[in-house]
Amino acid sequence: MRLTRILVLAGLMAVGMVATAQAQNKPLRIEVTQGIIEPMPFAAPLFVAENAAAQAFAARLTQVVTADLIGSGLFREIPAAAHISKVSNFNAPVQFSEWKAINAQALITGAVSVTSDNRMVVKFRLFDVFAEAPLGKGLQFVASTDSWRRMSHKVADAVYVRLTGEPSGYFDSRVVYIAEEGPKNARKKRLAVMDYDGANVRYLTNSNDIVLSPRFSPNAREIIYTSYETGEPRVFLMNVDTLSRRVLDSEPGMTFAPRFSPDGRQVVMSLSNRGNTDIYRFDVARGSKTRLTNSPAIETAPSYSPDGSQIVFESDRGGGQQIYVMSANGGAAKRISFGNGSYGTPVWSPRGDMIAFTKIYKGRFHIGVMRQDGSQEKLLAGSFLDEGPTWSPNGRVIMFFRETPGANGAPSLYSVDVTGRNLRKVKTPTFASDPAWSRLLE
Amino acid sequence: MNFKKTGAIAVCVLVLAACSNTPPATTNPDAFSTGVGDAANPSSVAYFQQKIGDRVLFVVNQSSITPEGTQILNGQANWLLQYTDRTVTIEGHADEQGTREYNLALGERRANAVLNYLVSRGVADNRIKTITYGKERPIEICSEESCWSRNRRAVTVVAGGLTS
Numbered sequence: 001m002r003l004t005r006i007l008v009l010a011g012l013m014a015v016g017m018v019a020t021a022q023a024q025n026k027p028l029r030i031e032v033t034q035g036i037i038e039p040m041p042f043a044a045p046l047f048v049a050e051n052a053a054a055q056a057f058a059a060r061l062t063q064v065v066t067a068d069l070i071g072s073g074l075f076r077e078i079p080a081a082a083h084i085s086k087v088s089n090f091n092a093p094v095q096f097s098e099w100k101a102i103n104a105q106a107l108i109t110g111a112v113s114v115t116s117d118n119r120m121v122v123k124f125r126l127f128d129v130f131a132e133a134p135l136g137k138g139l140q141f142v143a144s145t146d147s148w149r150r151m152s153h154k155v156a157d158a159v160y161v162r163l164t165g166e167p168s169g170y171f172d173s174r175v176v177y178i179a180e181e182g183p184k185n186a187r188k189k190r191l192a193v194m195d196y197d198g199a200n201v202r203y204l205t206n207s208n209d210i211v212l213s214p215r216f217s218p219n220a221r222e223i224i225y226t227s228y229e230t231g232e233p234r235v236f237l238m239n240v241d242t243l244s245r246r247v248l249d250s251e252p253g254m255t256f257a258p259r260f261s262p263d264g265r266q267v268v269m270s271l272s273n274r275g276n277t278d279i280y281r282f283d284v285a286r287g288s289k290t291r292l293t294n295s296p297a298i299e300t301a302p303s304y305s306p307d308g309s310q311i312v313f314e315s316d317r318g319g320g321q322q323i324y325v326m327s328a329n330g331g332a333a334k335r336i337s338f339g340n341g342s343y344g345t346p347v348w349s350p351r352g353d354m355i356a357f358t359k360i361y362k363g364r365f366h367i368g369v370m371r372q373d374g375s376q377e378k379l380l381a382g383s384f385l386d387e388g389p390t391w392s393p394n395g396r397v398i399m400f401f402r403e404t405p406g407a408n409g410a411p412s413l414y415s416v417d418v419t420g421r422n423l424r425k426v427k428t429p430t431f432a433s434d435p436a437w438s439r440l441l442e
Numbered sequence: 443m444n445f446k447k448t449g450a451i452a453v454c455v456l457v458l459a460a461c462s463n464t465p466p467a468t469t470n471p472d473a474f475s476t477g478v479g480d481a482a483n484p485s486s487v488a489y490f491q492q493k494i495g496d497r498v499l500f501v502v503n504q505s506s507i508t509p510e511g512t513q514i515l516n517g518q519a520n521w522l523l524q525y526t527d528r529t530v531t532i533e534g535h536a537d538e539q540g541t542r543e544y545n546l547a548l549g550e551r552r553a554n555a556v557l558n559y560l561v562s563r564g565v566a567d568n569r570i571k572t573i574t575y576g577k578e579r580p581i582e583i584c585s586e587e588s589c590w591s592r593n594r595r596a597v598t599v600v601a602g603g604l605t606s
Contacts, residue, residue: 183583184580184583185579185580185581185582185583187578210575210578212542212546212578213542213543226546231573232573232574233546233573233574254546254550254573254574256543256546257543257546270543270546270547272546272547272550272574274554275505275550275551275553275554275555275557275558276551277547277550277551298544298547298548298551300543300544300546300547301541301543301544314544316503316544320503321541321544344540344541344543344544345541345543358541360539360540360541363539384585385538387541387542388541388542403538405585406583406584406585407583407584409538409583409585434542
């Protein structure tokens with residue numbers, strides 16, 4: 001699966017726009033962190049197909065942009081049926097009164113054209129309807145038509161950034177996960193990747209061997225995961241494009257729970273041998289290993305801080321499963337989880353400000369977040385079995401899996417934002433578990 | 443190498459047996475007897491599984507051998523000391539009430555608790571291999587303690603289980 005490079009040509013479309021630089025009281029803005037009560041209403045009229053070849057894409061582009069924004073929980077679409085005016089010319093002046101009349105606070109207009117060599121040009125503009133002003137410059141994306149969904153996500157990311165003030169969006173991203181099929185006592189598992197919204201699912205392994213807990217490399221071109229391919233749990237490294245794979249280590253015992261360092265050059269993971277599980281760091285290129293913990297307890301689920309200086313992990317050295325932070329070079333660790341129950345699967349936010357975890361308390365599993373010193377614990381979701389949080393590229397949304405109880409119990413993927421709002425099921429063709437989000441694609 | 447292969451085959455038997463069951467809580471250990479010899483023959487794998495007992499169960503989050511487990515492991519050790527050409531793989535398992543990676547480590551700990559006990563009874567440790575399945579291979583599928591208690595197990599799988 002080759003990724004076509006997307007050119008971002010900022011400012012191209014600024015010419016010809018009526019730049020009514022009027023003094024606004026405050027910019028159109030929706031706050032991500034406040035726990036949105038009322039989503040911002042927007043209109044995204046059908047993107048203009050500027051030539052015949054583009055007609056097949058206009059509706060799909062508009063639909064994906066709209067779905068991204070609605071899916072964030074921050075925005076509400078005013079459906080096309082309510083629109084008073086249509087946009088048939090991308091460069092014609094916007095009739096703001098007609099968008100005000102239906103209370104569309106934000107207006108997204110777009111146009112698409114397709115060249116004879118199957119390259120697609122997507123343009124869009126964003127307007128603050130009540131200020132009667134553009135929000136930022138028009139943008140144009142150029143890529144192969146195969147990448148039409150990515151171009152939609154790019155547009156939605158740009159809209160999200162402008163309307164939230166966040167440094168980045170999260171729509172142009174992928175998720176690697178475990179696709180599960182079959183009965184609970186004979187479950188088949190395959191490694192799979194998909195777009196963040198569940199589209200474009202692609203299976204990377206057959207179901208002959210158990211595969212577990214995959215994670216992307218920083219550039220999303222490689223996946224590190226645990227497989228029973230050699231008979232026992234072992235960490236593998238796979239190239240997503242070629243599907244070539246290799247065992248990362250050749251240590252005695254079993255290896256699992258791998259995760260890349262932020263620069264992609266190291267992998268931290270657990271090595272179990274003779275009844276003891278500790279955390280090691282492996283140099284991906286050289287294959288050398290460094291032991292980071294040394295205790296008779298179970299130490300697993302390591303995750304780097306985004307600056308690479310620290311590692312958060314779980315250990316039962318104090319009796320129960322709890323979360324600790326140590327230097328990326330190992331040594332003394334500080335316990336940070338002190339609430340009731342057990343804590344596991346810590347994952348550091350890409351923003352560095354929070355750690356997501358799984359909490360087991362009174363037989364229920366919760367997904368939660370806390371500051372890196374363990375303060376401000378907040379539970380975002382809970383059920384019979386909620387497990388394995390992973391952060392969106394911008395650190396504002398968490399995906400995890402929820403397994404239902406009983407003989408027919410099975411896992412599905414869910415997402416929830418860091419305020420605990422907007423819990424959503426992520427549709428997948430099969431049962432699904434162990435999601436891991438990529439960074440924004442390059 | 444040969445050892446590793448037979449271990450993998452024995453795992454398949456386990457899965458097939460589990461497949462043939464209908465839920466819940468009805469797994470019959472005798473289902474494992476297919477193709478592993480005559481339980482009346484003390485040297486057979488069937489005898490090991492049915493008369494001695496091929497598995498021990500654990501308390502939640504624990505890996506210490508219970509008194510019941512000790513009885514079974516004494517029988518396993520005596521059998522292994524008598525049939526010295528046999529090798530075994532101990533599979534450690536956890537119930538679904540734990541996170542995936544912790545349960546892998548817990549299953550490994552349980553398998554090694556059995557290994558250590560058998561070694562303490564005189565079985566050479568180069569005849570014993572361990573593997574963890576964490577919560578990946580439940581034999582009972584209800585979400586109640588009656589099932590979980592049977593999934594928190596370490597199963598001693600004798601090599602050659604299919605053919606002997």
